[in-house]
Amino acid sequence: MNKRIAPYYWMTVPAVVLFFVFMTLPALQGIYYSFTNYNGFGKEYDFVGFKNYFNLFQDDNVGNAYWFTFKFAIVVTILTNILSLLIALGLNAKIKFRNFFRGIYFLPNILSVLIVGYIFNYLFSNVFPIWGQNLGINALSTNILGSESLAWIGIVIVAVWQSVALNTILYLAGLQTIPTTLYEASNLDGAGKWREFWSITFPLIAPFFTINMVLAMKNSLMVFDQIVALTNGGPGRATQSISHLIYTGGFEGGEYAYQSANSVIYFIVIAVISILQIRFLQRREMDL
Amino acid sequence: MRTTLTKALGTMLLCGMMAVLLASCTSGDSANGKVQIEFFQNKPEAKTTFDELIKTFNAEHDDIQVTQVNPPDAETVLKTRVVKNDIPDIMAMGATDTYSILAQSDIFTDLTDSSLLQTIDPNYIQMLNDLTGMDEVTGIPYATNANGIMYNKTLFKEMGLDVPKTWDELIATAQKIKDAGEIPFYFTYKDDWQTSLPFNALASNLVGIDFYQERRDNKVTFKEKYGEVAEKQLELMKYGHGDNFGKAYSDGNRVFANGEAFMYIQGTWAISEIRKANPNVDIGFFPFPTGNDASEIKLVNGIDSLFTIAADTPNREQAETFIAFLLKPENIGRYIDEQTLFSAVEDVKQDDPAVQELMPYIEQGKVVDFADHYIPAAVQLNSIVQSFLQNQNIDNYLDTLDKEWDKVANRR
Numbered sequence: 001m002n003k004r005i006a007p008y009y010w011m012t013v014p015a016v017v018l019f020f021v022f023m024t025l026p027a028l029q030g031i032y033y034s035f036t037n038y039n040g041f042g043k044e045y046d047f048v049g050f051k052n053y054f055n056l057f058q059d060d061n062v063g064n065a066y067w068f069t070f071k072f073a074i075v076v077t078i079l080t081n082i083l084s085l086l087i088a089l090g091l092n093a094k095i096k097f098r099n100f101f102r103g104i105y106f107l108p109n110i111l112s113v114l115i116v117g118y119i120f121n122y123l124f125s126n127v128f129p130i131w132g133q134n135l136g137i138n139a140l141s142t143n144i145l146g147s148e149s150l151a152w153i154g155i156v157i158v159a160v161w162q163s164v165a166l167n168t169i170l171y172l173a174g175l176q177t178i179p180t181t182l183y184e185a186s187n188l189d190g191a192g193k194w195r196e197f198w199s200i201t202f203p204l205i206a207p208f209f210t211i212n213m214v215l216a217m218k219n220s221l222m223v224f225d226q227i228v229a230l231t232n233g234g235p236g237r238a239t240q241s242i243s244h245l246i247y248t249g250g251f252e253g254g255e256y257a258y259q260s261a262n263s264v265i266y267f268i269v270i271a272v273i274s275i276l277q278i279r280f281l282q283r284r285e286m287d288l
Numbered sequence: 289m290r291t292t293l294t295k296a297l298g299t300m301l302l303c304g305m306m307a308v309l310l311a312s313c314t315s316g317d318s319a320n321g322k323v324q325i326e327f328f329q330n331k332p333e334a335k336t337t338f339d340e341l342i343k344t345f346n347a348e349h350d351d352i353q354v355t356q357v358n359p360p361d362a363e364t365v366l367k368t369r370v371v372k373n374d375i376p377d378i379m380a381m382g383a384t385d386t387y388s389i390l391a392q393s394d395i396f397t398d399l400t401d402s403s404l405l406q407t408i409d410p411n412y413i414q415m416l417n418d419l420t421g422m423d424e425v426t427g428i429p430y431a432t433n434a435n436g437i438m439y440n441k442t443l444f445k446e447m448g449l450d451v452p453k454t455w456d457e458l459i460a461t462a463q464k465i466k467d468a469g470e471i472p473f474y475f476t477y478k479d480d481w482q483t484s485l486p487f488n489a490l491a492s493n494l495v496g497i498d499f500y501q502e503r504r505d506n507k508v509t510f511k512e513k514y515g516e517v518a519e520k521q522l523e524l525m526k527y528g529h530g531d532n533f534g535k536a537y538s539d540g541n542r543v544f545a546n547g548e549a550f551m552y553i554q555g556t557w558a559i560s561e562i563r564k565a566n567p568n569v570d571i572g573f574f575p576f577p578t579g580n581d582a583s584e585i586k587l588v589n590g591i592d593s594l595f596t597i598a599a600d601t602p603n604r605e606q607a608e609t610f611i612a613f614l615l616k617p618e619n620i621g622r623y624i625d626e627q628t629l630f631s632a633v634e635d636v637k638q639d640d641p642a643v644q645e646l647m648p649y650i651e652q653g654k655v656v657d658f659a660d661h662y663i664p665a666a667v668q669l670n671s672i673v674q675s676f677l678q679n680q681n682i683d684n685y686l687d688t689l690d691k692e693w694d695k696v697a698n699r700r
Binding site: 037039040044052055058059124125126129141142143144145146147148231232233234235236237238240248249251252253254255258 | 364367371385386389393477478479480530531532533534535536539664665666668671672674675676678679695696698699
């Protein structure tokens with residue numbers, strides 16, 4: 001008995017210990033500090049109870065960051081899923097150079113977010129405005145990242161461009177699990193392509209739809225790198241996401257405890273959203 | 289048997305990991321009989337210069353070995369090391385809000401009576417005291433930088449323009465350039481910290497630094513005092529280019545180096561970057577004329593780097609020897625030469641032709657510190673100013689400054 005079970009402990013215990021030391025412990029520490037007025041360094045701090053939490057709800061910078069992040073996350077999730085499903089359908093069809101195209105569409109995923117961000121940053125400030133001027137389009141002739149009302153669209157473009165790659169691969173994997181016999185049967189019954197998609201393809205890739213929605217939503221709620229590379233939260237605070245606010249306020253601003261409270265709240269928000277999403281989307285999944 | 293072995297191994301693994309976690313580099317003494325001094329500094333640009341100075345020093349001293357540490361994002365690294373109580377022997381940094389907070393946490397040696405301060409311009413020592421609000425001096429000012437208006441001498445000559453001495457002349461000059469279809473100021477406001485440069489010049493000159501002491505005691509508000517600062521900064525925006533918020537600092541350096549704009553509100557730190565883009569550009573620098581009385585105008589001149597010694601270092605004497613070495617006129621002379629900075633040591637001059645117009649101000653002590661050194665970093669002044677320049681709503685801007693200041697003060 002013991003002999004057989006020991007290896008399983010060997011496989012799980014180190015992982016649990018590592019996870020605990022590097023993830024759970026810091027998280028617990030963060031919760032602890034969120035009840036203090038610790039500034040991130042120095043030796044002295046006092047307990048202030050729920051003062052940080054109380055201040056959070058009075059702070060319109062926090063409200064502003066939540067508004068930006070949710071607006072951004074919803075738009076990115078929808079666009080990413082529509083585009084990647086379309087691309088996956090195309091790449092699953094019998095086209096020439098299919099593997100070559102699959103490789104090309106996956107490329108953005110293996111590039112570092114920061115590098116992609118800096119390249120787009122250059123394009124937005126030095127290339128697109130020149131196109132805009134030559135084409136006579138006013139909206140394009142200045143850097144959209146420099147405008148308070150348009151900068152978020154620039155970040156959406158970059159985020160979608162990059163996250164489509166991974167979602168496409170997941171959808172592609174989903175499409176390949178559908179047996180071809182189903183399509184043959186529907187062909188015999190005279191179903192059109194549109195009907196085929198809604199009645200066969202889409203229901204059968206539902207588990208992949210769920211995971212893609214959850215992943216895209218979670219990734220875009222945690223958006224950070226793109227913002228550092230493109231706008232650094234600006235102009236003003238127009239594109240400051242919650243993670244970016246926590247980082248800049250907590251480390252550069254010396255408000256470690258206050259932003260710890262912010263991250264505790266944000267952790268709860270993300271957990272609730274993910275659970276709801278999974279509950280809701282799993283209900284409409286089906287098995288063969 | 290097996291379970292005990294498993295347990296033993298598991299404990300060992302855990303202990304090993306804890307050991308790795310806890311093992312922080314302890315500042316070591318004497319690997320080879322020499323006293324080891326760790327010199328921590330925050331300017332990546334200055335790494336090579338310091339390396340060479342250290343090489344000379346180590347060769348001269350058989351019993352001391354100085355090592356330079358210059359990590360990226362040095363201020364954050366330093367803060368985390370302070371938390372771990374692993375404080376470097378000597379730290380060099382700018383006179384910023386971070387310095388002020390660290391000084392108030394008593395981690396630096398009190399140097400008030402140190403002989404190292406004898407050759408330092410007292411103006412800069414006063415600046416440190418104003419900044420920290422303490423009577424003790426814990427930092428030794430080393431090099432300083434300045435913020436003003438850079439101009440392209442060649443273009444000014446071609447159009448027959450004189451260097452403006454007052455605010456009205458500045459606006460008239462900008463208007464003339466604009467009328468000729470050229471770019472008066474090249475604004476690079478995609479980077480929010482660039483928007484605080486005119487703010488610093490205007491706020492330090494028009495309102496002064498004492499304001500911040502009174503603001504801390506809640507005796508004044510930004511709303512009462514900062515109207516003129518806001519109006520003047522906004523007026524300058526009329527003389528920019530088409531995409532003021534679309535260009536960043538690095539774009540600006542390139543464009544200005546290539547002679548596409550007449551003036552550039554900038555700090556002296558940009559000179560070397562601009563020369564990299566075009567070594568032949570003929571640049572000059574004048575103090576920001578914030579008002580109409582030319583004799584009143586002061587140069588915004590802040591401490592770019594200062595030295596501190598850790599309070600708990602066992603090697604204070606050796607650390608002071610090294611700092612005394614760096615303060616020697618030939619060494620600081622070389623440093624400011626390579627970095628295009630000014631010396632905090634009296635009678636060491638910067639000969640760079642680009643900054644000659646600023647020298648009289650520094651020599652006569654007609655200088656004032658950067659206003660934003662007195663604003664807590666958590667207020668995020670830069671993004672507030674950037675946002676104001678986009679919305680152009682002065683009331684809203686001043687309210688935000690007061691609101692953010694109070695909010696941060698309330699959290700501390």
